Amino acid sequence: MQSRSHALPVLRSRRVRRGPAAVVSAVAVAALTTAVPPATAEARTDVALEWYDATAETIAAAGAPTQSTNSRTWAIGWLAAARALRATPSGVDVRDYRDAALAGAVHTTLVTLIPARAEDLDARLRRTLERIPDGPAEERGLAAGAAQARTVLAAREGDGLDPASVNVAFPTPEPGPGIWQPTPPAHSPGLQAGNRRARPFLLERADQYRLAPPPALGSPRYRADLAEVRAYGSADSTVRTALQTETAAFWYGSSLTLYTGPLRVALARLDRPVAERARLVALFHVALVDTQIATSDSKYAHLRWRPVTAIRSADIDGDPATEPDPDWTPLHTTPAHPDYPSGHATYSGAAEQILTSLVGARTAPFTLTSPTAPGVTRTYTDWRTLTRENVDARVWSGIHTRTADTAGVVLGRQVARHTLQNAHRLFR
Structure with a gap:
């Protein structure tokens, strides 16, 4: 028990473990078609799901007020887990070792x-x-996970993603x-401007995929954009339908919160080794951190x-065709940062790209609820519908x-593709 007491001195009694965790290589993979088998006595x-839920619940209860900081927490913990699962030492039970390593990595990161x-x-x-037999598999796995967490935490120190x-x-x-x-x-003054100064995980620079300028004032595209949002986005709109109002409310809150459910669905249904499942969660949030930097x-x-x-x-x-309306009010309060691009859309584009590439474009039906639309439950069978609804x-x-x-969806997809193409840099 010496190695465990050294790694985690406050936990001298028992083990670690957690089933599968995450994803394929940096290129695409097979579609997600395998349902989770029914539970038996x-x-x-599944330790991957157990510590996925622990991560989500911990961040929900006491996470940072900034979304990119919370994405960073996810990325560090699950990157550490994926690294700890790259290899298993000889002479130990493979699953016991991997469960202990995953739990050790995520636990160390979160605390x-x-x-x-x-x-x-x-x-x-x-x-x-307590579910893992005492012995070298448990102890060495726990120590490996904690060590990888400390390594990644040290590497990300001072990365500019603190609130x-x-x-x-x-x-x-x-x-x-x-x-x-x-x-x-x-x-309020502009928020999240500091994201653009933060150190990405895989992007070379924050401006690597900087978008071209938005449509010129007075251009046909600008006029069409403004006319649409003036008519459909007004608090007292007479053309927006009840379903459209519900959609606006459903996606009004944090995209990080709403995408926790779909990512968990993908993790639960991905019938692959635990190391690949851990990579799924890691790459998802690495892409999201870099997307938020590029968005800013x-x-x-x-x-x-x-x-x-x-x-x-x-x-x-400068456009005589557009009349001012000094009393116009949007349906929802506008966040305190510029319009172009939409952060929700960049997040959706990145999430869709990662999930499509690593688990396939479609899945069996799953439901989703939203804290900003109480009582509403929606059912999905693919990731792209979530993106369309966000737009x-x-x-x-x-x-x-x-x-x-x-434009935000395009940017998010670009950053996610970059993440997948360069994923080997994270795991070498």
Whole structure:
């Protein structure tokens, strides 16, 4: 028991373990068609799902106020787990070792980054360890996972993804046609501007996939965008349907929260070795961190005003065809950062690309609920529908133009493809 007491001195009684975890190589893979077999009395607990849930619940209970910081926590923990699972030492039970390694990696990451949840996480680890026989497989796996977590944590130290760095003060630009300004009702200064200064996991630079400028003011595309959001995104719209209003509300909250469910579905149904399943979760969140960095770069490079500003200030956009409406109000409150591109859409594009490449485009039906649409349950059979709904939802909420949404999907997919093409750099 010496190696365990050295790795985790507060946990001297028992083991680790967690079933499969994550994904294929950096290129595509087979479609996800295998259903999870029915549980039996002898069925072994899936440690990958156990610690996936532990990660999600820990972040929900005491995570950071910034989405990119929480994505970073996911990425570090599951990257450490995937690295610990690359090889199994000879002379030990393979599954016991892998379960212990996965739990050790994720546990060490979470208690380090979210120490307020240490007591709960320690209890979870004890429960996992109690299911693994004492011996070298458990001890060596636990030690390997913890060691990989410490290595990744050290490598990411000072990467600029902490809340203070992400939300570093951004000076409001001088007002002008098309230029972002703080939006009602709070008129808060720009948030998340610091993401563009953070160190990516795999991107070479934050501006590596910077989007081309948004449509010129007064152009046909600009007019169409503004006319659509003015009509369908207004708080008192007479053309938006009840279903469209529901969609806007469903996707109004954090995309990180809503994509936790679909990723878990993919993880549960992926009938592959635990190392590949851990890679799925790791690559998903590595792509999401880098996507958020790239999103911030394009947002603050182009500084395009939000629809509420554009519609209320149409008299200064130089286009006589657009009339100002100083009382226009969007269905939902506009977030405090520029319009182009939509962060929700970049997140969706990246998530769709990772899931499609690594588990296939379609899956058996699964349901999803949303904290911003109480009582609503939606059923999906593919990942792209989630992306389409995100694009529509931000327009119907009145907080993004359609061009900002569609451009965001393109950016997210580009970053995700880059992640997959360069995944070998994470696991060497």
